[in-house]
Amino acid sequence: MKEKPLPVPDRDSAPFWEGVRAGELRLQRCNGCGSYRWPARAICNHCHSFDTDWLAVSARGTVTSWVRTHQAFMRAFQDEIPYAVIQVQLDEQDDIQMIGRLADPGLEPTIGMRVRADFAPADGDPPLVVWHPIEQL
Amino acid sequence: MAFDLADRGAIAGVGYTEFSKNSGVSTLTLALRAIMAALDDAGLPPNRLDGIATHRVGDSIPSAVVAQAVGIRDLSYFVDQFGGGGSSHAVVGQAALAVASGVADYVVCYRAINARSEFRMGGTARPAVDSVETQYQAPYGYVAPPQQYAMVAQAYMHRYGITPRHLAAVAMTQRRHAEKNARALMRAPMSYDDYLASRMVADPFRLLDCCLETDGAVAILVCSPERARDLRQPPVLVRAAAWGGGQTLFSNRQPPPGTSSAAVMVPRLYKKAGLGPADVDVAMIYDCFTAAVLIQLEDYGFCAKGEGGDFVLSGATALGGSLPVNTHGGFLSEGYVHGWNHIAEAVQQLRGAAGDRQVPGAKIALSTGAPGYVGGVTSALLLRGT
Numbered sequence: 001m002k003e004k005p006l007p008v009p010d011r012d013s014a015p016f017w018e019g020v021r022a023g024e025l026r027l028q029r030c031n032g033c034g035s036y037r038w039p040a041r042a043i044c045n046h047c048h049s050f051d052t053d054w055l056a057v058s059a060r061g062t063v064t065s066w067v068r069t070h071q072a073f074m075r076a077f078q079d080e081i082p083y084a085v086i087q088v089q090l091d092e093q094d095d096i097q098m099i100g101r102l103a104d105p106g107l108e109p110t111i112g113m114r115v116r117a118d119f120a121p122a123d124g125d126p127p128l129v130v131w132h133p134i135e136q137l
Numbered sequence: 138m139a140f141d142l143a144d145r146g147a148i149a150g151v152g153y154t155e156f157s158k159n160s161g162v163s164t165l166t167l168a169l170r171a172i173m174a175a176l177d178d179a180g181l182p183p184n185r186l187d188g189i190a191t192h193r194v195g196d197s198i199p200s201a202v203v204a205q206a207v208g209i210r211d212l213s214y215f216v217d218q219f220g221g222g223g224s225s226h227a228v229v230g231q232a233a234l235a236v237a238s239g240v241a242d243y244v245v246c247y248r249a250i251n252a253r254s255e256f257r258m259g260g261t262a263r264p265a266v267d268s269v270e271t272q273y274q275a276p277y278g279y280v281a282p283p284q285q286y287a288m289v290a291q292a293y294m295h296r297y298g299i300t301p302r303h304l305a306a307v308a309m310t311q312r313r314h315a316e317k318n319a320r321a322l323m324r325a326p327m328s329y330d331d332y333l334a335s336r337m338v339a340d341p342f343r344l345l346d347c348c349l350e351t352d353g354a355v356a357i358l359v360c361s362p363e364r365a366r367d368l369r370q371p372p373v374l375v376r377a378a379a380w381g382g383g384q385t386l387f388s389n390r391q392p393p394p395g396t397s398s399a400a401v402m403v404p405r406l407y408k409k410a411g412l413g414p415a416d417v418d419v420a421m422i423y424d425c426f427t428a429a430v431l432i433q434l435e436d437y438g439f440c441a442k443g444e445g446g447d448f449v450l451s452g453a454t455a456l457g458g459s460l461p462v463n464t465h466g467g468f469l470s471e472g473y474v475h476g477w478n479h480i481a482e483a484v485q486q487l488r489g490a491a492g493d494r495q496v497p498g499a500k501i502a503l504s505t506g507a508p509g510y511v512g513g514v515t516s517a518l519l520l521r522g523t
Contacts, residue, residue, distance in 0.1 A: 005275040013272060039269055064394070065292035067284050068340035077278035082337070085279045087288055099274045099288075111295045128276055 004076040007128070012040040015054045020127055023119045025059040027092070028052045036093045059117035060134065061088040064097060066109040084109050088131060103130040143409065144521065146233025147365035147372040150179030150358030151481045152247075156322055156472030159254040160352035165198040168249035169206055171354035175245060179358050180369030183207060188214030188244030188359075190232050192224040192475075196256040197249050207245075214241035220514065222423060222507030223382065223398075225476025227516035230378025232359040242360060248477045249354035282425060283347055285511050287339040290428035293395030294341060296443070299431065301341070303446025305332040307427040308345045308469050310455050315466025317456075317493040322349050323470040346427040348468035355477035357484070362523075373487045376501070376521040377410035379403075382514035395443070397429075398509025399517070400436040407438070410519045414438035417519075418499040419486045420460055421479035423507050424467040430454075433508055434462070437517075456494060464494045479504045480518065487522030 009017040016039075019026030027036045032049025036057070043050055065087040072078040083101070086109045090096045102109055103118055115131040152174025154160070154167050168191075176183055189204045189212065191197065200217045214235045218224050225248065232244040250256065274280065293299060308327060315321035327345065335344040365372035381402035407413050414437060422437070424430045431445030439460055440448040448454065454462035465471045465482040472478060483502035485491045502520045509515040 004278075005280075007272045007276050009272065039273055041269075065288045065295075067279075067287040067291055068337075069278060069284055070337040070339065071283070073281040073284065074275075074278060080278065082340070083278060085277050085284065085288070087292075099270075099277060099279050101277050111292065 005074070012042065016040050019054065019056065020119055020129060024056040025117050025129065026054045027057050027090075027096070029055045036090075036096055038096050038098070057090065057092045061090040061098075061115055061131075063087065063109050063111055063113040063115060064089045065111060080105070086115075086131065088115055098129070100129050100131055103132050107133065140238075142233060142237055142378060143376055143411070144362065144374040145237035146359055146375040147362040148229075148357055148375065148480075148484050148520070149360050149365040149368045149370060149372060150175040150177075150181065150356075151484050152176070152178055152356040153320065153478070153481060154354045156320060156351050156353040156474070156478075157253075158322075158352065160251055163198065164196070164249045164251055164354075165202060165206065167251070167352070167354035168198060168203045168247050168356070171247050171249060171356035172203070172207060172245050175247075175356035175358045178370060181243060181358065186243050186245055187211060188232065188235060188241035190214070190216035190218075190228050190244055190246045191248055192216075192218040192220045192228050194219065194221050196252070203247075214244055221512050222425065222475040223509050223512045223514040223516060224506065225516065226378065226480065226504060226506040226518045227380035227514075229357055229359060229480060229518060230375065230380060230516060233375040233378055236359055236361050242364065244359045245356055246359060247354055247356035248475050250475065251352045252473065252475075253350045253352050281339070282511055283339040283342055286426040286429060287342045289395070289432070289510050290341055290426065293428060293432060296394045297446075298443070299428070299446045301333065302329070303431065303450060304341070304346055304427040305329050306446070306449040307424065307430045308332055310449060311424065311463045311467045312470045314456060314464050314494055315470035318465050318471060321466040321471040322351065323466070342426055342428075345469075348425045348473040349470070351472035351474060353472055353474050355474045355481050357477070357480055371488055372523050373484045374521045374523060375518060376412065377406055377519040378516070379406035379409065380506075380514065380516035381405065382509040382512075395432055395435075397432050397436050398513065398515045399433055399505065402515060402517070403437055406517055406519060412501060412519060416501050417460065417503045419464060419483070419496040419502050420462050421464075421467070421483050421502070421504040422462050423476060423479065423505045424463055424469050425473070425507060427469070429508055430462065433505055436508070437503065437505065456496070461496050464491060464496065476506045483518070483520050487520055489522075
């Protein structure tokens with residue numbers, strides 16, 4: 001397996017990936033209780049409503065953890081080693097955490113780093129979410 | 138009225154295959170060897186078996202095939218659960234329920250894997266595990282358990298001031314235990330310099346923070362205590378079994394950094410047992426990675442949150458300490474059969490059959506499954522010697 005795995009949207013997640021293609025970070029928000037949820041799924045795990053909308057969110061968050069990979073778990077990533085993967089907690093709701101990468105692979109992530117989402121073309125379609133540090137004032 | 142499982146299921150037999158880097162045989166053969174060893178250990182004729190149970194992640198032969206190969210004619214109970222190490226102890230707990238409720242008389246539970254030579258978790262030889270989260274993670278090159286646990290460990294270490302010396306203490310303590318265990322794959326002494334010199338795998342994990350991908354199988358024979366008393370070995374009773382989980386990235390219920398799904402389940406486990414952490418004489422703590430031991434020592438109540446590193450550095454978890462942990466060397470040094478060699482070692486300790494690594498007078502043992510960071514579920518057993 002030499003080619004990088006591309007996102008494979010399913011019947012639940014298709015609107016998320018459509019959002020990424022449109023340059024927006026879209027999450028489901030429950031029309032029953034107003035809470036966000038992610039990854040995509042039919043029911044709200046707080047109030048159990050099936051009634052939901054997809055909304056574009058601020059696409060800002062905070063790095064809560066990161067890991068630098070030194071071993072080629074997938075051959076497709078061999079040339080990028082060592083590479084850092086980050087976990088980002090979204091500003092909208094602190095229990096929504098996304099796995100991603102910093103847009104600049106040379107940048108050292110730190111826990112607490114403020115970041116904003118960007119949408120980078122991957123090797124194929126659809127593009128991926130990547131993150132830029134937000135300059136602190 | 139609530140069904141009380143306490144002491145109504147027993148472990149009557151334990152069987153191992155050799156642990157190796159390349160078994161050279163199928164997972165069916167591994168399963169059969171471990172099962173026959175467990176029956177031999179118990180002194181149970183194979184034609185008495187009427188139940189079989191395992192868990193798999195697409196990496197082993199289905200249990201129904203194993204049951205046919207063993208020649209079970211009227212299979213009363215079968216389980217072929219999807220799941221990794223978080224499911225391990227649940228399979229045995231479920232078997233205890235089955236024998237206690239009369240569904241089956243003798244259930245053999247096992248896990249058989251060629252995890253080194255055929256199906257390395259997150260390795261290059263197989264596609265990513267089928268999960269809802271894969272589509273959001275694999276495109277970033279984030280696919281393997283060492284990465285997923287390293288993500289947890291990084292946040293935990295940052296929050297509580299855990300250092301490489303703390304992680305190394307887990308690996309070094311267990312290596313000293315493995316030196317006393319002929320079954321262990323890694324028995325050469327390990328120094329802190331050895332630890333620091335081992336290559337980085339997924340920062341903050343070095344190679345010596347990671348368990349040994351292993352070919353091997355372990356089988357555990359479960360029956361009622363009454364039936365167990367008629368067999369060869371002193372019965373080891375299932376004092377309590379618990380399984381649970383729910384706190385993952387997916388759930389929208391992210392636990393605080395460094396707190397595992399086990400923390401939610403643990404009060405239930407101790408309550409069912411009528412026991413607490415102070416009653417545990419010896420513990421097998423799921424050590425897929427060093428940091429997982431520290432987090433679980435805290436979540437299972439042996440020390441306060443954030444103090445797992447100092448607890449291990451103090452020598453408490455070494456043989457001779459207040460709570461010997463992973464006396465066989467664990468997954469880091471004995472071998473990694475996804476939780477099952479922990480159950481087997483707990484049984485050996487409670488039989489008083491652990492040889493040079495015996496914890497004197499051990500009566501209560503805890504054994505834990507993977508703490509739920511990858512599959513979202515966990516499980517554990519509290520066992521009692523007789």
